[in-house]
Amino acid sequence: MYSFEPSEEQKMLVESISRFAQNDLRPKAHDADEENNLPPKLIEKGWELGYVQASIPEEFGGFGERSAVTGILAVEELAWGDLAGALAILTPNLFATPILLAGSESQKQTDLPPVVEAEWQPYTAALIEPTFDFDPNDLKTSAYQEGGEYILNGKKTYVPYANDAEAMIVYANLDGQTQGFIVPKDTAGLEVGQRQKLLGIHALPVYPVTLTDVRLPVDNRLGGPDGHDIAPILDASRLALASMAVGVSRAALEYSSDYAKDREVFGVKVAQKQAIAFMIAEMATEIEAIRLLTWEAAWMVDTGKPQASVQAYLALTGAMDMAMMVTDRAVQILGGHGYIREHPVELWMRNARGFAMLNGLAIV
Amino acid sequence: MIEFEIPKPIVMNNTALETVAINMMRPVSRYFDEHEHEIPWDYINFMHMAMRATGAGSLAPTERKKKEGEEEKERPRLGYQSLAHMLEMLAWGDCGMYLVTPGGGLGAAAVEAAGTPEQKEKFLKRFRGEKPVFGAMAMTEPQAGSDTSAIRTTAVLDPATNEWILNGEKIFVTAGHKSLCESDGLVVVWATIDPSAGRAGMRAFVVEARTPGVTVSKLEHKLGIRASDTASVVLQDARVPFDHLLGSAEVVREPTTKGFKGAMATFDATRPLVAATAIGVARAALEMLKEMLAKQGVTIRYGLPRQKLTTVEREVIDMEAMLRSAWLLVIKSVWMADNRLPNSKEASMAKLRAGDVVTKITQRAVELMGPLGYSREYLLEKWFRDAKISDIYEGTGQINRLIVARHVLGYTGRDLR
Structure with a gap:
């Protein structure tokens, strides 16, 4: 059967996140962006909403079950509030969900409870690399086995909270396969550089990470000595970003529509001009279309459909174009005011551009 | 629960309709394109017979009559969802021929949407008779x-x-x-x-x-x-x-204005269905494009960053995202119709998006196939021509943009002309 109605539980979750996004995230977004800083209390409060904890089973310290559909519903709301805040709150998930999806039994037992049971802590992951054609399935960072150890070398970029991360998953190329490795704090050869400055998501602290002969026990390979399949992790990342793109775009549509209904031009409201109204109609249509594509991809992941990976890829491809189009138009609808940082649309436009290159910065 | 599983009865129906599309439509597609105003009676008679046998009928779904002594059972209503799938598949076969499917078309849909029970009985009976009626x-x-x-x-x-x-x-x-x-x-x-x-x-x-x-x-x-x-x-x-x-x-x-509103209500029901036919044409073109590319040894490498894709791959991937997302707008709007939810906004969204998508996909498919695309040896050029009507009839893309904008902005027709 088809159904477009979230479950009662999902609705309740979305509602509580939506309240937080509206009352906490959104009001802080502007200053956070200007000051390159998110209030720790804000992150803690977002963490306490318990979305991450609810996606981890009880035996590993959580109180629920992972569902990609629930995940995308949740992160869409967070991103609607503020993308940088959403990414910050969910950063520990970059560590937890891959372990849940691909970790060995002992990794789940050992590594999940400290993340899930405690307050928000900087656990993170390093996937992206500083090349123009970065490809998660063809990493430049290398891993090879030597005796009872793996040795990692390479450069990573945009690693959230890398400077004081308790531990991170580093993805590397092992015999042509992308594999994750659990790298604890203060591992020799792991060097975190200066905080990076980006076009958008200013408030999220991200760092370059260099790995020079980083030696790890074989047990630190994600999934244990036999490793894991990278596809489910990439699917989950694409789904997260696609639905965040929907959240940001929804925010831009709502703000620019409200503005257009308020602002007068030639004796009528801006929104009463077809040139503007048609833009708004297309923005709304495109957001809804991509939202459904993302929903279907998440449902395919949850139900184990063989086409799930392709669909998640299509969803993100469609979402990044959609978000760019929608946020660009939101700025255009506000005209000169859209270019001024007092209004949030320029921030959303800068944030939206990131969806094409931030694969690996969020996961559901 | 959010779900995207095609309902079982629709899956079975689809298989049968695909056979019809492949065997009764595609082989004569070119002929009837080149012999305008000739009538494809073989297809018409076959469809009439088949629809009589299965009880499928007009564009508007009819309520299933309860048999005597049958227990009242709450079944999910699938009428519009079935129709959307059916028309998508027939249009995938041939969009011009789908339009001559007997059963009452938009006329019956209007009677179904605006008629009294007596009128429905009186006017719709004819579509279930011996001969095909339009x-x-x-x-x-x-x-x-x-x-x-x-x-x-x-x-x-x-x-x-x-x-x-x-x-x-x-x-x-x-x-x-x-x-x-x-x-x-x-x-x-x-x-x-x-x-x-x-x-x-x-x-x-x-x-x-x-x-x-x-x-x-x-x-x-x-x-x-x-x-x-x-x-x-x-x-x-x-x-x-x-x-x-x-x-x-x-x-x-x-x-x-009840009469006018009646017409508009008919459109809420029929627009997603016309959008479904647009999707059918777009899918036909995209599938043929991919087949022709595969024959040339071009495979689409999903999962790569854009920077690593060829232009052809990038085009195909964009088309797939467009096509699938537009189809889901159609499905959502007919699902709403079946669940008696007001779907005017969603119907117009589906229609305008499907009209955009089918024109873009067919135009690009012809371009990407170069001299092969432009040749009448293949159906791509025909679908390019067939496609455009989807952006025009049953409400142009522009009219549907007006409707969506009014819904999004909370405007009446007077606020936004």
Whole structure:
């Protein structure tokens, strides 16, 4: 059967996140962006909403079950509030969900409870690399086995909270396969550089990470000595970003529509001009279309459909174009005011551009 | 629970329809494109027989009759969802031929949406008879297309005989010729009972085949969908009985916009279905494009960053995202219709997006195949021509943008013209 109605539980979750996004995230977004800083209390409060904890089973310290559909519903709301805040709150998930999806039994037992049971802590992951054609399935960072150890070398970029991360998953190329490795704090050869400055998501602290002969026990390979399949992790990342793109775009549509209904031009409201109204109609249509594509991809992941990976890829491809189009138009609808940082649309436009290159910065 | 599993009965139906599309439509697709105004009777007769046997019928889903002694059981309503899938598959076969599928078309849909139970019984019975019968809807006039409230065809009541006298000219009547001349069908004609009242004067009248004063004056020659006849219908003192006015008797003479709203409600139901046919054409083109590319040794590498994709790969991937997301808009809007949720916004979203997507995909497919795409040896160029109508009929892309914008902005037609 088809159904477009979230479950009662999902609705309740979305509602509580939506309240937080509206009352906490959104009001802080502007200053956070200007000051390159998110209030720790804000992150803690977002963490306490318990979305991450609810996606981890009880035996590993959580109180629920992972569902990609629930995940995308949740992160869409967070991103609607503020993308940088959403990414910050969910950063520990970059560590937890891959372990849940691909970790060995002992990794789940050992590594999940400290993340899930405690307050928000900087656990993170390093996937992206500083090349123009970065490809998660063809990493430049290398891993090879030597005796009872793996040795990692390479450069990573945009690693959230890398400077004081308790531990991170580093993805590397092992015999042509992308594999994750659990790298604890203060591992020799792991060097975190200066905080990076980006076009958008200013408030999220991200760092370059260099790995020079980083030696790890074989047990630190994600999934244990036999490793894991990278596809489910990439699917989950694409789904997260696609639905965040929907959240940001929804925010831009709502703000620019409200503005257009308020602002007068030639004796009528801006929104009463077809040139503007048609833009708004297309923005709304495109957001809804991509939202459904993302929903279907998440449902395919949850139900184990063989086409799930392709669909998640299509969803993100469609979402990044959609978000760019929608946020660009939101700025255009506000005209000169859209270019001024007092209004949030320029921030959303800068944030939206990131969806094409931030694969690996969020996961559901 | 959010779910995207195609309902089982629809899956079975789809398999059967795909066979029809492959065996009865595709092989003659080119022939009927090149022989405009010839009628594909083999397809029509087969479909009529098949639909009679399975009970499938008009564009509007009919309620399943309860058998005597049968227990009341809450079943999910799938009528519009089934129709969307059915029309998508038939249009995938051939979009022009799908339009000549017997069963009443938009005419029956209007009767189903706006008629009284007695009228439904009286007018829809014919579509289930021995011979294939057609139905059509006549709205557009030479001077009025999208602006439906500007129609000039008049209906005047003759108190002596209690008959309506219709006068005017209708154009672009899909299947008008088959409805009036090739079968004992009907055309739902929109006319005004009070030209000064605008929308409030609009009413829908059922005009049956062989009604004196009704003539088909012209058959159009079109860019595409040539297997489907597009007729001009002239009404000259055409008389129809009083109860051929669709709807209940008390609204007949009151100044009311109910008639107009009836037409618009019909569109909420039919727009997603027309969008589904657009998706069918787009899917046909994209699938053929991928097959032709595969023969040339081009495989699409999903999962790569854009920077590493070839232009052809990038185009195909973009088209797939476009096609699938537009189809989901269609599915959501028919799911809403089946669940009796107001779906005017979603119906227009589906229609405008599907119209955009099918024109883009067919245009790009022809381009990407170069001289092969432009050649009439393949169907890509035909689908390019067939596609464009999806962005025009049953509400142009622009009219649907207006409707969506009004919903998003909370505007009335007066706020946003």
